[in-house]
Amino acid sequence: MDPTTDNAGPTTDPRSSRASLEALRAEIAKAVVGQDPTVTGLVVALLCRGHVLLEGVPGVAKTLLVRALAASLELDTKRVQFTPDLMPSDVTGSLVYDTHTSRFSFQPGPAFTNLLLADEINRTPPKTQSSLLEAMEERQITVDGTPRPLPEPFMVVATQNPVEYEGTYPLPEAQLDRFLVKLNVPLPTRQDEIDVLTRHASGFNPRDLHAAGIRPVATAADLEAARAAVAKTSISPEITAYVVDICRATRESPSLTLGVSPRGATALLATARAWAWLTGRDYVIPDDVKALALPTLRHRVQLRPEAEMEGVTPDSVINALLTHVPVPR
Numbered sequence: 001m002d003p004t005t006d007n008a009g010p011t012t013d014p015r016s017s018r019a020s021l022e023a024l025r026a027e028i029a030k031a032v033v034g035q036d037p038t039v040t041g042l043v044v045a046l047l048c049r050g051h052v053l054l055e056g057v058p059g060v061a062k063t064l065l066v067r068a069l070a071a072s073l074e075l076d077t078k079r080v081q082f083t084p085d086l087m088p089s090d091v092t093g094s095l096v097y098d099t100h101t102s103r104f105s106f107q108p109g110p111a112f113t114n115l116l117l118a119d120e121i122n123r124t125p126p127k128t129q130s131s132l133l134e135a136m137e138e139r140q141i142t143v144d145g146t147p148r149p150l151p152e153p154f155m156v157v158a159t160q161n162p163v164e165y166e167g168t169y170p171l172p173e174a175q176l177d178r179f180l181v182k183l184n185v186p187l188p189t190r191q192d193e194i195d196v197l198t199r200h201a202s203g204f205n206p207r208d209l210h211a212a213g214i215r216p217v218a219t220a221a222d223l224e225a226a227r228a229a230v231a232k233t234s235i236s237p238e239i240t241a242y243v244v245d246i247c248r249a250t251r252e253s254p255s256l257t258l259g260v261s262p263r264g265a266t267a268l269l270a271t272a273r274a275w276a277w278l279t280g281r282d283y284v285i286p287d288d289v290k291a292l293a294l295p296t297l298r299h300r301v302q303l304r305p306e307a308e309m310e311g312v313t314p315d316s317v318i319n320a321l322l323t324h325v326p327v328p329r
Contacts, residue, residue, distance in 0.1 A: 016222070017218075017222040017223070017225040017226040017229065018226065018229075018277070018278065018280070020217055020218040020219075020222040020226075021043050021046075021047070021218055021222065021223075021226055021278070022278070023217040023218065024039065024043055024069065024072050024073075024217060024218060025039050025040070025043075027068070027072040027214055027215065027217045028065065028068040028069060028072055028214075030068075030212050030213050030214050031064060031067075031068040031204075031206065031209055031212050031214055032061050032064055032065050032068055033188065033192045033195045033196050033199070034188050034189060034192035034195075035061065035065060035185065037183075038054070038065060038183045038185055039065070039069075040278075041181050041183040041295050042065075042066075042069055042157070042183070043278065044181065044271050044274045044275055044278070044292065045155065045180050045181055045271075046153070046155060046223060047223075047226055047227055047230050047274040047277070047278070048180055048230075048267075048270040048271055048273075048274050049153065049155075049227070050155070050179070050180025050181065050267070050270070050271075051136050051155060051156040051157070051158070051178065051179050051180055052155070052156070052157045052158070052179060052180065052181055052182075052183060053121075053158050053159075053160065053171075053176070053179040053181070053182040053183070053299060054066070054157065054158065054159045054160070054182075054183050054185055055159075055160050055161075055162060055182060055183070055184055055185065056159075056161075056162075056184060056185030056186065056187075057161065057162060057187070058161060060185045060186070060187060060188070061185070061206075062159040062185050063079075063117065063119055063159060064206050065185070066115075066117045066157045066159070067079075067117070067209060068209060068214060069115070069157075070115050070117075071209045071210070071214045071215075071216070072214060072215070072216060072217050072218065073115070073216060073217075073218050073219070073220075073223075074216045074218075074219045074220065075114035075115050075153065075220060076113045076114045076115070076151065077113055077114060077115040077116070077117065078110040078111075078113040078115075078116055078117070079110070079116075079117040079119055080110050080111075080116065080117070080118055080119065081119050081120065082118060082119060082120050082121045082122075082123050082124035082128065082129075083120075083123060083124060084123065084124060084125065086124045086128050087128060088127060088128050088130075088131035089109065089131075090109060090128075091109050091110060091111050091128065091131045091132065092109045092111050092131050092135070092141045092143060093106060093107050093108040093109035093111070093112065093141065093143060094106075094107060094109070094143065095107075095143065095144055104144075106143060106144075106146075106148070108148075109141075111131075111132070111135050111141060111150065112141075112148075112150060112151065113151065113154075114151050114153055114154060114155065114220075115155050115157065116135075116154075116155070116156045116157070117157055117158075117159070118132065118156055118157070118158035118159070119158075119159050120159055120160060120161060121158040121159065121160050121171070122160040122161065122168045122169050122170065122171055123161070123168060123169070124169065125169055126169060126172060129169065129171060129172070129175060130172075130175065132156060132158075132175070133174070133175060133178065135150060135154070135156070136156055136175075136178045136179075137178055139152070139154055153220065153223060153224075156179075158179070173258065173302065176299045176300065177261060177263055177264065177299075177300055179299060180267050180270070180271065180296065181267075181271065181292075181295040181296050182295060182298055182299035183295055184298075226277070229277055230273055230274050230277045232282065233273045233274075233276055233277045233281070233282050233283060233284060234282060234283045234284070235269065235273060235283070235284050236283070236284070236328075238328035239269075239272075239284050239285070239286065239289065239328065240269065241328070242286060242289060242325070242327065242328050243265055243268050243269050243272070243289055244265055245325050245326070246260075246268070246289070246293065246297075246321060246322065246325050247259070247260040247261075247262075247264055247265040247268065247297075249321045249324070249325050250297065250300075250301050250317070250318070250321060253301075253317055253321065254304075254307075255303060255304055255307040255312050255317050256301050256302060256303060256304065256307075256317060257302050257303070257304050258300075258301055258302035259300075259301060260297050260300045260301060261300065264296070264297060264300040267296050268289065268292060268293060268296045268297060271292040271295070271296045272284050272288040272289045272291070272292050273288075275288045275291055275292055276288045286327045286328060290322055293318055293322060294315055294318055294319070297314075297318055298314040298315055298318060299314075301314050301317065301318070303317070
């Protein structure tokens with residue numbers, strides 16, 4: 001346990017914790033240009049003890065974004081490149097026979113870390129994808145019948161290419177539902193792309209973040225104090241009912257075959273709460289729910305084939321529902 005914490009909880013000032021987490025944006029911007037919404041989504045997920053799915057075409061700095069986040073936090077991090085031949089034990093670890101002791105001993109896999117980067121997770125078959133299910137939900141990994149707890153904090157940040165790309169295996173609904181948020185990483189604007197090329201022309205090396213000036217600006221103690229403060233952010237019964245109404249509306253939408261589950265409703269409440277705290281309030285308002293509805297819900301719904309053929313997207317369905325669901329006053 002961090003020395004700044006004890007049984008009574010973290011002693012770090014929540015205000016300084018908020019400042020430290022907000023400083024992540026500026027620190028990551030030293031390496032990644034124009035991805036502030038994505039960085040904010042990552043911070044929200046950290047506060048909620050959730051996992052993140054990053055989707056975007058190759059070359060938009062998804063991996064660099066996660067590496068910059070890890071470099072800005074004093075947390076252990078590991079990366080797994082998901083490939084078609086990757087086995088579950090390559091992620092979780094396995095029992096290895098020791099010839100000296102004539103016994104099997106457990107060798108931890110890369111999942112035993114604070115921040116696990118699952119790079120291109122949808123390029124590996126479902127068998128290996130599912131190796132993370134227990135880790136993401138139970139914060140433990142069971143090998144040979146023995147559960148082994150993962151470090152705290154533990155967060156999976158998975159990147160994936162759009163599903164229409166060749167060589168991809170769509171993630172099953174059960175695994176998608178375990179990601180707190182799905183963040184779409186867009187192509188940069190013209191000016192942002194000019195800034196990226198200017199940095200590279202000036203000698204920026206994305207493989208050497210230390211040389212880029214990225215330093216740890218938040219610690220595990222800051223994160224724990226922030227989580228404790230988020231847990232105290234008040235939620236009125238009206239806001240709770242608003243979240244439920246939004247999620248129930250997805251289940252009744254004619255454009256969807258699969259709506260948001262109660263787990264998704266819980267996730268939306270949690271992300272709205274974290275966003276409220278980040279913006280400096282100790283209570284949640286409807287705008288907090290609206291701000292986090294798309295990243296929290298877009299991967300938890302499934303379009304009907306005919307709606308998909310007409311160009312309907314999960315985001316367009318959720319945005320339409322947000323305009324129709326009555327907002328509490």
